[in-house]
Amino acid sequence: MAHLxxxxxxxxxxxxxxxxxALDDIQLTIGKGEFVSLIGHSGCGKSTVLNVVAGLYQAxxxxxxxxxxxxxxxxxxxAVVFQNHSLLPWLTAYENVELAVRQVFKxxxxxxxxxxxxxxxxxxxHMEHAMHKRPDEISGGMKQRVGIARAxxxxxxxxxxxxxxxxxxxxxxxxxxxxxxxIQARLNNTVIMITHDVDEAVLLSDRxxxxxxxxxxxxxxxxxxxxxxxxxxxxxxxxxxxxxxRAGVLKFLYERQKSEDKGLRVxxxxxxx
Amino acid sequence: MNLASAIILDKVKDPKVVFNKLGVPLISIAIxxxxxxxxxxxxxxxxxxxxxxxxxxxxxxxxxxxxxxxxDKETAFYERQHKRNERKLASNPDAEVKIRxxxxxxxxxxxxxxSIVTVLTGFLVATLIAIPIGIICGLSSTLYTALNPIIxxxxxxxxxxxxxxxxxxxxxxxxTDDPLFEKSFLNSAITVTLCCMWPTIINTTVGVSSxxxxxxxxxxxxxxxxxxxxxxxxxxxxxxxxxxxxxVSLGIGWMVLIAAEMLAQNPGLGKFVWDEFQNGSSNSLARxxxxxxxxxxxGFLLDRMMLLLQRRVNWDKSATLR
Numbered sequence: 374m375a376h377l378x379x380x381x382x383x384x385x386x387x388x389x390x391x392x393x394x395a396l397d398d399i400q401l402t403i404g405k406g407e408f409v410s411l412i413g414h415s416g417c418g419k420s421t422v423l424n425v426v427a428g429l430y431q432a433x434x435x436x437x438x439x440x441x442x443x444x445x446x447x448x449x450x451x452a453v454v455f456q457n458h459s460l461l462p463w464l465t466a467y468e469n470v471e472l473a474v475r476q477v478f479k480x481x482x483x484x485x486x487x488x489x490x491x492x493x494x495x496x497x498x499h500m501e502h503a504m505h506k507r508p509d510e511i512s513g514g515m516k517q518r519v520g521i522a523r524a525x526x527x528x529x530x531x532x533x534x535x536x537x538x539x540x541x542x543x544x545x546x547x548x549x550x551x552x553x554x555x556i557q558a559r560l561n562n563t564v565i566m567i568t569h570d571v572d573e574a575v576l577l578s579d580r581x582x583x584x585x586x587x588x589x590x591x592x593x594x595x596x597x598x599x600x601x602x603x604x605x606x607x608x609x610x611x612x613x614x615x616x617x618x619r620a621g622v623l624k625f626l627y628e629r630q631k632s633e634d635k636g637l638r639v640x641x642x643x644x645x646x
Numbered sequence: 647m648n649l650a651s652a653i654i655l656d657k658v659k660d661p662k663v664v665f666n667k668l669g670v671p672l673i674s675i676a677i678x679x680x681x682x683x684x685x686x687x688x689x690x691x692x693x694x695x696x697x698x699x700x701x702x703x704x705x706x707x708x709x710x711x712x713x714x715x716x717x718d719k720e721t722a723f724y725e726r727q728h729k730r731n732e733r734k735l736a737s738n739p740d741a742e743v744k745i746r747x748x749x750x751x752x753x754x755x756x757x758x759x760x761s762i763v764t765v766l767t768g769f770l771v772a773t774l775i776a777i778p779i780g781i782i783c784g785l786s787s788t789l790y791t792a793l794n795p796i797i798x799x800x801x802x803x804x805x806x807x808x809x810x811x812x813x814x815x816x817x818x819x820x821x822t823d824d825p826l827f828e829k830s831f832l833n834s835a836i837t838v839t840l841c842c843m844w845p846t847i848i849n850t851t852v853g854v855s856s857x858x859x860x861x862x863x864x865x866x867x868x869x870x871x872x873x874x875x876x877x878x879x880x881x882x883x884x885x886x887x888x889x890x891x892x893x894v895s896l897g898i899g900w901m902v903l904i905a906a907e908m909l910a911q912n913p914g915l916g917k918f919v920w921d922e923f924q925n926g927s928s929n930s931l932a933r934x935x936x937x938x939x940x941x942x943x944x945g946f947l948l949d950r951m952m953l954l955l956q957r958r959v960n961w962d963k964s965a966t967l968r
Binding site: 427428429447448449451452453455457459461462463472473476477507509527 | 858860861863864866867868869870874878879882883961962
C-alpha cells in the first residue's frame with residue numbers, strides 16, 4: 374500500500390471574478406522513505422499541493438491519504454519546513470525546538486528525555502553551538518537549520534519542505550543541501566520538497582514531479598533519478614547521467630514556458646486581428 | 647547588552663555627543679525660561695502679574711516647607727496621643743485607649759501621591775479589562791465586528807461626561823460600613839479606567855490580528871491548544887503593538903484624572919489646582935504653575951516607566967523605542 378497518496382486533488386479558490394482553478398486532478402503516490410521534489414514555474418500551484426498535504430488548505434475535490442487515513446487538518450505527523458524559517462522570534466533555537474517536542478511527546482517522554490531529544494535534533498543540523506541564541510542573532514542559513522531541526526524533532530511521517538533554501542545565498546544553499554543529504558542518509562524520511570532549483574531537485578530527489586503551468590496545473594512528467602547514494606555534488610558535476618537528468622528537467626521547464634509564451638502570442642494576435 | 651553599554655560609554659567620552667545629548671536640551675530649556683519670564687511680566691491679572699520662573703520656584707520651596715511643617719505637626723500629634731494613652735494605662739491598666747488618626751490638611755505632596763496611586767489603579771484595571779478584550783477581538787473577526795461599534799462610540803467620550811454617571815452608580819452600589827476604598831478614590835479610578843482602556847483594546851486587536859501568517863501555521867501544524875497558542879504565539883507577537891497602546895492609555899489616564907479631580911473635588915492634584923484657583927491669593931497663580939509643571943513631569947516619568955517596562959518585555963531588541 375502506498376504510504377502517501379495524493380488522490381485526484383483539485384483546488385479552486387474563490388475570487389471576485391468567480392472560482393479560480395489552481396490545481397486540476399493531481400495524482401501522485403509516494404512510498405515510505407522516498408524523497409520527492411515538486412518542480413515548476415512560479416505560481417503553478419506547487420505550494421498549494423504542499424499546503425493541502427499539510428492540511429493547511431482543504432482540497433476542493435479529491436484529497437490526501439496518509440497510511441490509509443484521510444488528511445483533513447494540520448498535524449505534527451506532517452511537519453512543515455517553511456521557506457522563511459518561521460521560528461518564533463522571542464524564543465531561542467532550543468526553545469523553538471522544545472515547543473514542538475513538548476507538544477508532540479507530552480506524556481510520552483520524560484523531561485530529561487525531551488531535553489536530550491531537543492539537543493539531539495539540534496546536533497543533527499549542527500546547531501548545538503548556538504542553541505541558546507534567538508533567531509535575530511543567527512544567520513539565515515542557521516535559522517533554516519533550526520527550522521529543519523524543529524520539523525525533524527516531531528518525528529513526522531512525512532517531512533514537507535516549501536522551498537526551504539530559496540531565500541539563502543548559493544554557497545549557504547549548497548551547504549544546506551549537503552546537510553540534508555547527510556540527514557536523509559541517517560533517517561530515511563519520507564520527504565516532499567518544493568523547489569525551483571533544477572540542481573537541487575536532481576541532487577536530492579528519488580523522483581522529480583514536474584508540474585505544468587497554472588491555472589489548472591497538472592502533473593506534467595515524473596522523472597526517477599537513479600543516481601547511486603551517497604551523492605556528492607562535486608563528483609556528480611562531471612557525471613553524464615547527472616547532466617542527462619538535469620537536461621531533462623530543464624527541457625521540460627523550458628518547453629512548457631515556450632508553449633505558454635506561444636499561447637499568449639496567439640491570443641494577442643487574434644485580438645489584434 | 648555588554649556591547650551596547652560599551653558603545654554608550656564610548657560615546658559619553660565624545661564631547662560632541664555630550665553636547666548633543668545634554669547641551670542642546672539645556673539650551674532650549676534656558677530659552678524657554680527666558681521667554682516665559684519676559685512674557686509673564688507683561689500680563690496683569692486680577693491676581694497680580696503672571697508669575698515668572700523665579701516666583702514659581704519660590705512657591706515650590708514654600709510648598710515643600712509647608713509639607714515638612716505638616717509632617718512635623720503630624721508626628722507631634724501622634725507623640726502627644728501616645729504619651730496621653732501611656733499615662734492613662736499607667737494609672738489604670740484596664741482603661742480604654744483611644745487612637746485617632748491625624749486629620750490635617752493634605753499637602754501638595756500628599757495630593758501628588760494620591761493622584762499617582764489613583765491613576766495607576768485605574769490604569770491597571772483598564773489594562774486587565776482591555777488586553778483580554780483586545781485578544782478576543784483580534785482572534786475572532788465576528789466578535790470584532792460585534793464590539794467595534796461600541797468601542798468606537800465610547801472611545802471619544804470625555805471624562806467629564808462619565809464622571810456624574812460613575813459618581814451616581816458608585817454611591818448607589820458601593821455601600822459598606824467598613825469601606826476598603828474611599829468613594830472619591832473609586833470615582834476617580836473608575837473614570838480613569840473608562841477613558842483609558844480604548845487605545846489598549848484597539849492596539850491589542852490590531853497586534854493580535856496582524857500576527858505573521860507563518861507563525862499561525864506553525865501553531866496549527868503543532869496543534870497547539872487554545873491557551874498555549876495565546877501564551878506562546880499570540881501574546882508575545884502582539885507585545886510591541888500592545889505596549890504602544892498601553893503608553894497612550896496611561897497618558898490619557900493621567901490627563902483624565904486631573905480633570906476628574908477638579909470637577910468632582912476628589913483628592914489629588916486636580917483638587918489642589920481648583921482649591922488654589924478658588925483661594926485667589928497673590929500666590930495662587932504661582933502655586934498652580936508649580937502644579938502644572940509637576941503634572942507634566944509626572945506624566946513624562948509615567949511614560950518613561952512604561953518605556954522601561956516595554957524594553958524589558960519586548961523581544962525585538964532591534965526596535966527603536968521612543
